[in-house]
């Protein structure tokens with residue numbers, strides 16, 4: 001999906017202008033330049049799949065003093081005005097003035113940017129925003145648009161507040177890692193009898209860049225997508241079974257039908273969507289095609 005074109009400085013202005021008391025507002029506005037600079041560094045790192053190199057932004061601005069004296073002086077001035085933790089004030093900027101304040105229009109725009117769907121699992125409704133780099137560790141990125149991804153509550157909860165320690169130690173970023181879907185890496189294995197079951201798994205091809213391969217694996221495991229997909233397949237397979245019971249197909253015809261459905265699901269929902277993977281798995285299952293579809297799916 002396209003990355004948001006919202007300007008990080010303009011969004012920061014919207015989310016800090018109504019901060020109260022005025023000392024806190026002044027303190028936050030004094031940090032604008034540092035936030036914009038952090039947003040630019042984030043964008044460069046994300047484009048190179050290198051968010052783990054952003055450790056210099058960790059726990060800033062309250063953490064270790066900034067390297068440059070001019071920046072350190074700005075932080076000191078802001079800290080004096082805020083009379084407390086700037087990190088907490090930055091996090092409150094998201095909670096109090098983006099989720100529930102002047103920045104709500106920005107929040108809603110970002111939340112709806114994946115057709116109302118979660119950009120992490122592609123399945124659930126986007127009822128929240130996920131901080132790709134967690135705000136607890138990276139307060140400067142609390143309201144930076146390219147760090148905010150439409151997500152369902154389940155994925156947001158599963159992902160937790162983890163920050164990457166190396167390039168592959170990161171879920172896929174919907175705004176920057178779209179090329180990962182140039183490769184086919186999600187598969188499903190259908191097994192039976194006696195009880196039919198589906199095992200989803202990630203198997204990156206040999207020509208897939210290693211960082212993308214590692215991230216695809218991490219994404220699948222960290223978000224427990226196996227659990228999510230398995231909770232969805234029952235209705236899909238039951239309706240397919242009912243349809244085949246009404247209009248039975250010879251094994252060769254059924255294989256062709258499943259192949260065509262897999263191609264349609266890949267075109268509409270993505271080649272690494274669970275539905276495309278499921279139908280590819282059904283095509284490859286001799287047991288299913290030769291009559292396994294008649295087994296009731298429980």
Ligand SMILES: [Zn+2]
Nearest residue numbers: 118121152155
């Ligand atoms: Zn999700």
